[in-house]
Amino acid sequence: MRSILIIDDHDEIRENIAEILDLAGYKTFTAENGKKGVEAAIKQKPDLIVCDVMMPELDGYGVLHLLKKNSLTENIPFIFLTAKTERSDFRKGMGMGADDYITKPFEDTELLDAIEMRLKKYDILHSQYPSNEKGATEMIDDLRKSGLFKMEMDNYESMEYQKKTSLYSEGKRPKFLFYLKSGKVKSFRLHQDGKEYITNLYSVGDFIGYMPILENKSYEDTAEAIEKSEIVIIPREEFTDLVFNDMTIATKFIKLVSQNVKEKEQRLLELAYGSLRKRVARALSDIYSKFNSSGEKSTAIDISREDIAQYVGTATESLIRTLSDFKTEKIIEIKDGKIHINNIEKLTNLPY
Amino acid sequence: MRSILIIDDHDEIRENIAEILDLAGYKTFTAENGKKGVEAAIKQKPDLIVCDVMMPELDGYGVLHLLKKNSLTENIPFIFLTAKTERSDFRKGMGMGADDYITKPFEDTELLDAIEMRLKKYDILHSQYPSNEKGATEMIDDLRKSGLFKMEMDNYESMEYQKKTSLYSEGKRPKFLFYLKSGKVKSFRLHQDGKEYITNLYSVGDFIGYMPILENKSYEDTAEAIEKSEIVIIPREEFTDLVFNDMTIATKFIKLVSQNVKEKEQRLLELAYGSLRKRVARALSDIYSKFNSSGEKSTAIDISREDIAQYVGTATESLIRTLSDFKTEKIIEIKDGKIHINNIEKLTNLPY
């Protein structure tokens, strides 16, 4: 059961709101002034706070300010109640991190709708997403399912991409966001002499190509199907409208992209000083976790040696030699050319 | 002279606003309905648009929607005028990308202030910042100077860091944003065997350590002064308050961090397949442009061979050998141990 804290100095209004929310199935706490409100928020850690702006002593802004300072309460959705909507008031409140503004007098449904929407959004945005490429994908996916994201996959064209056909290529301007319904896709950068370095691998459920859309720049890499894939094509505006109009989502994206920087820095470190053995080992576990995420029966890695080599950043022959070594060391097995991992721990904790 | 487009169906109000703005020194265009307003916006490309919400036929939302679709007009600051401030109205407007909301009746100064603020912000946020680390820095710096950024350097402690003292280290939680007043700083990641890989170099005027603050994660790298430096320490909240409360700034950061990903991917590509010669050449020009940005007389690169090597991702001896090669090829010169670049083009366009 969700709990809601109501802060208002008018007894009548406070009790009235509490009653409405009780009826709606929420657990309610009340506080009759700002100071007590802050204390209650810290103590009870409610799922949402409704707070009046105009209060003696510590007003609504003060309450919001204090709550945002405290890491325990900074993320609790916060809805302001205000009598007359003065423009500067509301802007101040939103600027300080309030999530919504409700003008008195208000309809019950108006309040309930606002609360429900905020709670829903909070759930989506505060569930932890893993730090890899999947993170963005899962988040967008959740948003989409929730209905907050207007994108409806079914409204868009779904295309079949044959193996080795490209979704987009370097230098082109991004017009679409891609959603991978089935298959596998790689994105890579080209070196002068024609060698490819694979920067990202995508599997079912991944969104592809959101970075250059966010940046509003041309593609600097090329994406290509590595097996027959079904891909949904979404106009870029649908995506940018969402990200650039909602602070919580934008915030989430800042974090996701920052994590991407870290991941790339880590890869740089390993490429600079790590032995080929280690890099191959890491690549195998990376690829494995990317492509066999959910509990699929098969433990096989099903992409070409060349692609693995290009993900590691080495020659195909060198990769194969390392694979042979791993095979004789019983860390992996090869059946029908497909790689099966026997011992993940051994793979990730190679002594040299 | 800045031009402003006023869209309102009430002749009196429209003319009145135009008059005020004319007096304030703006060039004004007017349109008496939404359709004409959109046409005028595309044709005149004003610096800002003031638009009434309630209009027959095409209302304010429609105008905003159309303008956001068009790449010519999508970035023009947009201020809504509205009679009664209905909560849902305003939220809808802000959600669609309006920059401000003004409630009728309003004071002249209120309108003028809002316009001035938006134009100022627009200037800062739409000037192009280079894609490297400097980009973030310059932006924050501009914001700070403008007064939109509350941070005032003078209010904060300024500390002296001796050579080789660290600002922060891996695993710690970020509490501050650092601003480099003088000196040079490097940030690096540690490899198992103790080798360092330098991920970023910072010089005068750079902000350091904003990424983990944005992410709200611990540091995964270590920052250390490479010469005596003066550094201003800014509490993290000052920074997060700014970024997470203003969509335009948040947007800017998404772009900046995305660019960082690209930069790192590029470095990965080179590290994977580029020859040592090329990597050293690029490192030299990178370091040169980072540390000798403004028209300083000296063309010398003044950091240790070891640090350069760690930026390239190679052994110090190997770096030095490559430097010797460049020296005999007359691409660089070495005086008193300091490296001087003779020929930047030759350095960046090495045949092999």
Place this chain on the structure above:
DNA sequence: CGATAGCTTGATTTCGTTCAAGAGAAGTGG
């Protein structure tokens, strides 16, 4: 003035690339 850290060159070794070639596997077309 000695000591220590940073810079440079030489010799040796190691790891990974490249070239070469064969064995399978998988398309392709008559």
Place this chain on the structure above:
DNA sequence: CCACTTCTCTTGAACGAAATCAAGCTATCG
């Protein structure tokens, strides 16, 4: 369906680039 090409995978041998080890040199600092 079979002979054909073509692509992928694999192993061998030779080569080469960069790391490592070693040692001398130079500048800097107490």
